[in-house]
Amino acid sequence: MRAVKSACVPLAWGLVLVAATAVGCSHLSAQYVVPGYASDGPAAVKRIHIATWAPKDAPGLAPVVAQVASDLIKLRKNYLVHEILPWGPDNSAACGEGIDGVVLVRIMDAHTAPSQKVTLHGALTLLRCQDWAEVFRSEAKVTTAVREKSLEDLTATYRTQLGEIGGQWAAPAFGLVQALAEPLPDPHLSEQDIEEKIELGALPSAVEIIAG
Numbered sequence: 001m002r003a004v005k006s007a008c009v010p011l012a013w014g015l016v017l018v019a020a021t022a023v024g025c026s027h028l029s030a031q032y033v034v035p036g037y038a039s040d041g042p043a044a045v046k047r048i049h050i051a052t053w054a055p056k057d058a059p060g061l062a063p064v065v066a067q068v069a070s071d072l073i074k075l076r077k078n079y080l081v082h083e084i085l086p087w088g089p090d091n092s093a094a095c096g097e098g099i100d101g102v103v104l105v106r107i108m109d110a111h112t113a114p115s116q117k118v119t120l121h122g123a124l125t126l127l128r129c130q131d132w133a134e135v136f137r138s139e140a141k142v143t144t145a146v147r148e149k150s151l152e153d154l155t156a157t158y159r160t161q162l163g164e165i166g167g168q169w170a171a172p173a174f175g176l177v178q179a180l181a182e183p184l185p186d187p188h189l190s191e192q193d194i195e196e197k198i199e200l201g202a203l204p205s206a207v208e209i210i211a212g
Contacts, residue, residue, distance in 0.1 A: 027179045031138040039185035045101035045128055045135060046187045047080045049094055051087040058110040060165030061173070062086075065122075067162060068173045069105050069181065078186045079103070080197050095129035102127045103184075105177065112146075118172035119143040124180035138183055144175035 038044060050070050054062040066084045074081050085094055087104060094102045109121040119141060126136040148155075148171040158166030189197065 027142045027175075028138055028140045028183065031183050032134075032136065033185060034133060034135050037135055037185065040188040043130075044185075044187040045126060046078070046189070046193060047082060047098060047100045048126075049083050049085050049096070049099055049102050050081060050105070051085045051091070051094060051102055052105045052107075053087040054107040055110060058107065060162075061107060061110055061169050064158065064162060064166055064169040065105055065107060065173045065177065067158065067166075068170065069103065069124075069177045072174070072177055073103065073181055073184075074201070077181065077184060078189050078197070080193065080200055082200065094127075099129055101129050101135065105180065107176075110172075116146045117143055118146055118169075120172050120176040122176050122180060124177075124184065126184065136185055138180045140176060140179040142172070142175045142179055144172040146171060148175075 050066060050073070052062045052066040052069065054065065070081055070084055073079055082096075082099060085091075085102075087094075087106075091102075104125045104127060105122060106125070107120055107122045109119075111119045113119070121139075121141040123137060123139045125134055127133070128135050144151075146168065151171040151174060154174060155167055155170040158170035160166070162170075
C-alpha cells in the first residue's frame with residue numbers, strides 16, 4: 001500500500017512529487033534492515049518523529065534537510081509524521097507518548113565545488129522507540145547542482161519558507177533524502193491510521209524548524 005494522497009495536495013507536496021519524478025535516479029550505496037522486521041506486522045513502526053544532524057561547517061543545512069525529509073516522507077511513504085526535532089547529546093524526549101520511532105537523517109559530509117555543485121554524504125536511520133534498535137539504515141553520496149533546473153520551483157518554495165538557506169540547500173537536500181528514503185520499509189496502514197495520516201497532513205512550520 002502506497003502513501004495516501006489527498007485530492008488537495010499542498011503546493012510544496014505537489015512540487016515534491018513532481019521533483020521526485022524528474023530526479024528519479026537512485027544513488028544509494030548501502031542499506032540494512034534488521035532481520036525479522038515485518039513492516040506489515042503488529043509491531044511495525046508507523047508514528048514517527050523526524051530528526052536531523054549536520055556538521056557545523058554547513059550552517060543552515062540541518063533545518064532544510066528536516067523540512068525536505070518531512071515533506072517527502074509524508075507524501076511518498078506511509079509513515080505518520082508528528083514532529084521535527086533537533087538531534088543532540090540528549091535525545092531522551094525523541095520518543096514521546098504514542099511515538100513508535102524516529103527517522104534520523106545525518107549528514108556526514110557536505111562539500112561545495114566551485115561549479116556550484118554540492119556533494120552530500122548522509123545516512124537515514126529508523127530507530128525503534130521500544131528498544132532503540134536500528135530497524136533500517138541507508139547510506140548515500142549524492143552530487144546535485146545548487147541551481148538544478150528540474151528543481152527550480154521546489155527550490156523557490158523552500159526559499160520562501162526557510163529564507164536564503166532554503167534556496168542554497170533545497171536541491172542538494174532533496175537529491176540526498178530521496179535516495180535515502182526510497183527503500184525505507186513502508187508500514188501497512190489501517191483505515192484508522194489513514195484517517196490519522198490525513199489529519200497530520202499539514203506541513204510543519206518553517207519558523208519552528210529553524211528555532212529548533
